[in-house]
Amino acid sequence: MDSDDEIPELIHQEDQIPDLIPAAQDDPSLSKVPITIVTGYLGAGKTTLLNYILTEQHGKKIAVILNEFGDSIDIEKQLTVSDANTTEAKPIPFVPLANGCICCSVKDVGVAAIENLMEQRGKFDYILLETTGLADPGNIAPLFWLDDGLGSSIFLDGIVTLVDAKNVIKSLDEGFGDENATELKEQAGGHDGHGPLLTTAHLQISHADVIIVNKADLVSEEELQTVVDRIRSINGLARIETTTRSRVKQLEGWLLDLHAYDHVQDADLQFASKGHSHLDPVSRLFANTTSSLTIDQTISTITINFPPLETEQVDKFDQFLRSMLWEETLPATSTQPSFEIHRLKGRVPLHNGNILLVQGVRNVYEMNEQKGGQSPADDQAKLVLIGRGLDEPIFRESLLAALS
Amino acid sequence: MATNGTAPRKCMGKDCENEAGALQCPNCQKLGKDSFFCSQDCFKRSWAEHKKLHKSQSNILDKIFTPKVVSHPDPATGHFNPFPTFPFTGSLRPVYPLSAKREVPSHIKLPDYAKDGIPRSEQVFVNRNKISVLSAKEIEGMRKVCRLAREVLDIAARAAKPGVTTDYIDEVVHKACMERDSYPSPLNYCHFPKSVCTSPNEVICHGIPDQRVLQDGDILNIDVTLYHGGFHGDLNETYYIGEKASSNPDTVRVVETARECLDQAIQMVKPGVLFRDFGNVIEKHAKSRGCGVIKTYCGHGINQLFHCAPNVPHYAKNKAVGTAKPGVCFTIEPMISLGTHKDKTWPDDWTSVTQDGSLTAQFEHTLLVTEDGVEILTARLPDSPGGAVPMPETTT
Numbered sequence: 001m002d003s004d005d006e007i008p009e010l011i012h013q014e015d016q017i018p019d020l021i022p023a024a025q026d027d028p029s030l031s032k033v034p035i036t037i038v039t040g041y042l043g044a045g046k047t048t049l050l051n052y053i054l055t056e057q058h059g060k061k062i063a064v065i066l067n068e069f070g071d072s073i074d075i076e077k078q079l080t081v082s083d084a085n086t087t088e089a090k091p092i093p094f095v096p097l098a099n100g101c102i103c104c105s106v107k108d109v110g111v112a113a114i115e116n117l118m119e120q121r122g123k124f125d126y127i128l129l130e131t132t133g134l135a136d137p138g139n140i141a142p143l144f145w146l147d148d149g150l151g152s153s154i155f156l157d158g159i160v161t162l163v164d165a166k167n168v169i170k171s172l173d174e175g176f177g178d179e180n181a182t183e184l185k186e187q188a189g190g191h192d193g194h195g196p197l198l199t200t201a202h203l204q205i206s207h208a209d210v211i212i213v214n215k216a217d218l219v220s221e222e223e224l225q226t227v228v229d230r231i232r233s234i235n236g237l238a239r240i241e242t243t244t245r246s247r248v249k250q251l252e253g254w255l256l257d258l259h260a261y262d263h264v265q266d267a268d269l270q271f272a273s274k275g276h277s278h279l280d281p282v283s284r285l286f287a288n289t290t291s292s293l294t295i296d297q298t299i300s301t302i303t304i305n306f307p308p309l310e311t312e313q314v315d316k317f318d319q320f321l322r323s324m325l326w327e328e329t330l331p332a333t334s335t336q337p338s339f340e341i342h343r344l345k346g347r348v349p350l351h352n353g354n355i356l357l358v359q360g361v362r363n364v365y366e367m368n369e370q371k372g373g374q375s376p377a378d379d380q381a382k383l384v385l386i387g388r389g390l391d392e393p394i395f396r397e398s399l400l401a402a403l404s
Numbered sequence: 405m406a407t408n409g410t411a412p413r414k415c416m417g418k419d420c421e422n423e424a425g426a427l428q429c430p431n432c433q434k435l436g437k438d439s440f441f442c443s444q445d446c447f448k449r450s451w452a453e454h455k456k457l458h459k460s461q462s463n464i465l466d467k468i469f470t471p472k473v474v475s476h477p478d479p480a481t482g483h484f485n486p487f488p489t490f491p492f493t494g495s496l497r498p499v500y501p502l503s504a505k506r507e508v509p510s511h512i513k514l515p516d517y518a519k520d521g522i523p524r525s526e527q528v529f530v531n532r533n534k535i536s537v538l539s540a541k542e543i544e545g546m547r548k549v550c551r552l553a554r555e556v557l558d559i560a561a562r563a564a565k566p567g568v569t570t571d572y573i574d575e576v577v578h579k580a581c582m583e584r585d586s587y588p589s590p591l592n593y594c595h596f597p598k599s600v601c602t603s604p605n606e607v608i609c610h611g612i613p614d615q616r617v618l619q620d621g622d623i624l625n626i627d628v629t630l631y632h633g634g635f636h637g638d639l640n641e642t643y644y645i646g647e648k649a650s651s652n653p654d655t656v657r658v659v660e661t662a663r664e665c666l667d668q669a670i671q672m673v674k675p676g677v678l679f680r681d682f683g684n685v686i687e688k689h690a691k692s693r694g695c696g697v698i699k700t701y702c703g704h705g706i707n708q709l710f711h712c713a714p715n716v717p718h719y720a721k722n723k724a725v726g727t728a729k730p731g732v733c734f735t736i737e738p739m740i741s742l743g744t745h746k747d748k749t750w751p752d753d754w755t756s757v758t759q760d761g762s763l764t765a766q767f768e769h770t771l772l773v774t775e776d777g778v779e780i781l782t783a784r785l786p787d788s789p790g791g792a793v794p795m796p797e798t799t800t
Contacts, residue, residue: 007451008430009444149683149719150699151745322678326725363533363725 032155033118035127035144036255039204040162041177042133045214049162049246050130053255060125060256065114111144115153126256127154134178134200137161137207138342141361145261158260161208161238162246163201165219165227171201172230172296196297198388205231206299206342206386207361208238209260217244235386236272236301237345264345264357266377272303272345272384299342302392304383304399308349313403314356317348318367320402325363330394332401339389346383349374358383417446418453429454483615487751494606494761498752499615503571506578506599512587515631515710521595526709535705535713537731542635543772546707546733549586549630550637550770550781554788556580557628557639560600561789566620566646570602573626574613581630589629589636589710596754601627601640608698608739608747608756608764620646623659625766629710636710638735639782642765643790651796654742655763661693662740662765663792665718669736673728673771673778679714680724686738687720698739698764700747701756705734706770719745728773733781737768 040046050064118124131140137159144156163171170176178199205211211231216224228240241254248254309317323331325341344360355374358367385395413424416439424440429447439457441447447454477484486500508514517523538546556577563576577600581588588599596612603611603625604618611625618624627640642659644650668689669682682703690697703716714726718738728734743762749755758764772779784791 007448145723147717147719147722149687149717149721322727326727364723366723 031123031153033124033127033153034157034257035114035129035154036157036258037137037140037144037159038128038130038162038255039135039137039159039208040133040212041164041167041171041201041204043167043177044133044162044164045212045246046130046162049212049214049248049255050128052246052248053128053251056251061123062126062128063117063124065127065129111146111152111154118153123153128255136200136203138203138362141207142364145361145364156261157256158209158258159207160210160212160255160258161204162212162214163205163227163231165213165215165224165242168201168213168227169230171199172205172298173197175199177201198298202234202296202299203342205234205238208235209258210254211235211238211240212246212248212254213240213242214246215244216242230296234296234299234301235343236303237268237343237384237386261359261361264347264359266347266375269303269345269347269382269384270377272301299386299388300390301384301386302390302395304385304392304396305380306383306396306400306403308351308379308381309356309403310351314350314369316403317356320399321358321360321365321367323402324395324398325360325365330398333394333398335394337389337391337394339387341385341387341390343386344384346381347378348381348383349378413440415440415442415446416450416454417441418450420446420450422446481615490751492750492761493748493757493759496605496607496616496757498612498750498755499569502597502612502614503574505597506575506591508587508591509582512582512585513631513634514587515589515593515636517594518587518592521592523593523710526711533713533725535726535729535732536707537729538707538733538772539731542707543731543733545633545635546637546770546772546781549632549635550639552584552586552632553628553630553637553639553770554782554785556584556586556630557626557641557782558785558788560626560628561641561643564618564624564626564643564645566618566622569615569617570604570611570613570624571598571615573602574598574600577626577628584630584632586630586632589631589638590627593710601625603627603755603764603766604645605763606757606761608741608758609701609766610754610756612752612754618645621648621652621655622646623649623655623763623765627766627768631710634708636706636708637782638706638710638768638770640737640766640768641790642767644793650793653796656793656795657693658695658740658742658763659765660792660795661690661695662738663767665689665697665738665740666736666767666769669738670769670771670778670780673736673773674776675728675730675773677728678724679716679726679728679734680722682736683717683722683724684720686718690738690740694742696741696743696745698741698747698758699745701737701739703735703737703768705732707733730773730775732773733770734773735768735770737766739764739766 038046038050053062054064114127131137141156141159144154146152146155167176171178175197178201213224213227213231219227224242228242231240239254241248320331323329328340330336341360342362344358344365346358348356348358350356353372353374355370355378356367357370359365383399415422415424420442422442424442427441427443429439429441439454482501483499485497487498508518516525559580560573560577563573578588581599590596590601591599598613600613601610602613603609604622609625609627622645623642624645625640625642629636629638642662644655644659649655665686668685672682672685687697697719699717699719702718705712705714714734715724716734716736717724741758741762741764743760744758746759747756748759750757769783770781772781
C-alpha cells in the first residue's frame with residue numbers, strides 16, 4: 001500500500017481512546033433508527049421528493065430504500081439503497097439475506113435485511129422506504145411496527161403519502177392509475193361488489209400519517225381546496241401539506257421524526273374530531289346529492305367520545321378492541337355492519353389519573369398505560385378510527401355496551 | 405467487576421528491550437491491531453521490518469473480494485469447514501461435506517415446496533393473518549401426523565449418542581419417515597438441505613445435519629416435522645448426550661428451564677387465551693432461572709401448511725394477533741439460552757447460534773385447542789426417550 005512508503009508519525013494512544021461502550025446494549029431506544037414509509041402513485045412525485053431530500057442540506061445520513069413490494073414476499077432482491085451525504089444517489093446492490101423463510105421468524109425479511117445492511121454499512125440517521133405506486137401501506141406498516149421486546153435497531157416512524165393534486169380525485173372516484181392492483185380486486189371480491197369503489201389511493205390516504213398534496217400549482221385554488229377536503233374526510237388524523245415539485249418546507253415533522261407509532265397526541269385527536277361534522281350520516285346523505293363531492297363514500301374517519309374509564313373497565317375496553325380488530329365483529333350490538341379498520345388512535349383517561357394510549361394499524365394494536373400524563377383536554381376518552389363502513393353511532397353504541 | 409491486569413508492554417522495536425509507552429503505530433491501529441513502541445526513533449529504526457506486518461493484513465483486494473477460502477479437507481476423512489473465515493461465536497464448526505440429498509419414493513405425497521423449495525401456499529398475501537379452524541376430519545389428520553412425528557422423534561432420540569454424527573440422525577429420521585409413508589417436512593423447505601434440524605449446544609435452531617460427531621457433554625435438539633395425509637406435525641426436544649451433559653449444572657439448568665417454559669405455556673392453553681400472553685409466562689420463568697429467551701424465532705400455526713398464522717412469540721410484551729379457539733392447531737417452541745437472547749446466522753443461511761456462543765435448548769409441541777383446554781398432539785409416549793433430569797448436586 002502507498003501509505004507505507006512514508007514513515008508515519010507515531011500517535012498518542014490517549015488521543016485515540018474511544019468512548020467506552022456500555023456492556024449491556026439492551027436498551028435499544030437510545031439508538032433506534034427511524035424508518036418512514038413513502039407511498040404514492042406513479043407520477044405523484046415520490047422520486048422527486050426523495051431526490052429533493054437527498055440533495056437538501058440536513059446534516060443527516062439518510063438511506064433511501066427503493067422497494068418493489070408487490071404481491072410477493074420475495075422482496076429483498078429488489079431493495080436498493082442510496083446514501084445521503086454523497087450528492088449522487090446511486091443504488092447499491094442489496095445485501096444477500098439469510099433464510100428467506102418468514103414464517104418461523106417474527107421479523108419480516110425486509111426488516112432483517114435493513115438491520116443487516118446497517119450492520120454492514122454503519123448506522124443511518126434515518127431510513128426512507130419508497131414503495132411501488134400500488135403498494136397498500138396497510139400490508140407494509142405492520143411488518144415494520146416491531147414489538148419493543150424484539151430489540152430491533154429500527155422503528156416505524158410513520159407513513160407519508162404523496163398525492164397528485166390534479167389526478168387524486170379521479171383516482172378515488174374511478175380507480176384512475178389503479179388498473180393493476182390485483183390484490184385490491186381480490187379484497188373487494190369478498191364484498192358485495194356494489195359498494196363504493198375502494199382504490200389504492202384510498203388505502204394510501206387512509207393509512208397515512210402525513211399526506212403531501214403535490215403539484216398544487218397545476219390546479220386552481222378551489223380545486224385544491226376540494227382535494228384537501230376530500231382527503232381530510234377520508235383521513236382526519238393525518239397532517240396535510242400542499243406543495244409544488246415535492247418541495248416540503250421542512251423535513252422534521254413532515255417527513256422525519258413523525259413518531260406516529262409511539263406518540264398519541266391529544267392535539268391530533270382533537271383535530272380529527274373537529275372534522276366530525278362532515279361525517280355524520282345526514283351530511284353524508286346530503287353530500288350525495290350535491291355536485292361538490294368533498295365527502296368520500298368509501299373511507300372515513302370517526303371519533304368516538306366516551307367517559308373516562310375505571311380500572312376494572314380496561315379489560316372490557318381491550319376486549320372491545322380485540323373483537324373489532326381481530327374478529328371484525330362489533331360486540332354487544334344487534335346491528336353488525338361490514339367494516340374494516342385501517343388506522344386507530346386513542347387516548348383514554350382513567351379515574352386513577354393514568355392514561356391509556358392506543359395505537360393500531362389493521363388488526364395489530366398496542367395499548368399502553370401511561371402514569372399520570374393526562375392533559376387538561378383529557379376530560380373525555382377519545383377513540384379515532386379510520387376505515388371502511390364506519391358508522392359512528394353504531395360503533396359508539398357497541399363500545400358503550402361493551403364497557404358496561 | 406473484573407478488570408484486566410496491565411502487564412508492562414514490550415516495545416515492538418527491532419532488538420529493543422524497553423518497555424513501550426502509550427505510543428502505537430497508526431497504521432496498525434487502523435487495522436485493529438495493537439503495536440506499541442517506546443519512541444518515534446525506535447519506530448523509525450524498525451519501520452522497514454515493521455511495515456511488512458501491514459502488508460500481510462491489509463491487502464485491499466481481500467476487502468473487496470472475500471477470498472473463497474475453504475479449509476483443506478482432512479486427508480484421513482475428507483471433512484472440511486466450508487466457512488473458515490467466518491467469526492464463529494462458539495466452539496462448534498460445520499463439518500462438511502453434507503451427505504447427498506436423500507431420495508423420496510414416488511408414492512409419498514409431497515408438499516408444494518418439495519420440488520423447487522418455495523412454499524407458495526404459505527406465501528399468499530391475502531388472508532395471511534387468518535387463523536384457520538379445523539374440521540373434525542382435519543383434526544383427525546393432525547392427530548395422525550403428530551403421532552407419527554412423535555414416533556420418528558423417539559427413534560431419532562434413541563440414536564443420538566456420543567460417537568454418531570448428526571448426518572446419521574438425519575438418515576435415521578429420513579428412513580423412519582419413509583416407513584411411515586410420510587414426507588420429512590424440512591427437506592427442501594425454503595431449500596433446507598436435510599430431513600431434520602439437528603441443533604447442538606450453541607445452535608438455537610435450524611442446524612443442518614453434517615459429519616460432526618456427537619460428544620459426551622453435548623446437548624442436541626432434534627426438530628422433526630412430518631407431512632402425511634395432507635397435514636404437517638411438528639415437534640422437537642433437546643437431549644443430553646452422555647453422562648457429562650446430564651451432570652453439568654448449567655447444562656441441566658438451560659435444558660430443564662426450556663422444558664418447563666413450554667410446559668407452563670401449554671398449561672395456559674384453552675379457548676379464549678391470547679396468543680400474545682404465552683411470551684409473558686415464558687420470559688418470566690426463563691428470567692427466574694437466569695436464562696434468556698431467544699426472540700427472533702416464534703411458534704406458529706400448523707395444519708395443511710407447515711407455518712401459518714398465528715405467530716406465537718416467546719418474549720413478553722408483544723403485539724401478536726389472535727385468540728385461541730377450539731379447532732386451532734399451533735406450536736409453542738421456546739428457545740432458551742444460558743446467556744444472550746441475541747442470535748446470529750451462519751453463512752449456510754440456516755444455522756442460528758447465540759451471539760455469545762452460550763448453550764441453548766428448545767422444546768416444542770403441536771397443540772390443538774379443544775372445547776375446554778388443550779390436546780398435546782405430539783405428546784410423549786410411555787416409552788419416549790429423554791425426559792426431565794434432576795438438577796445435579798453442585799459442590800461449591
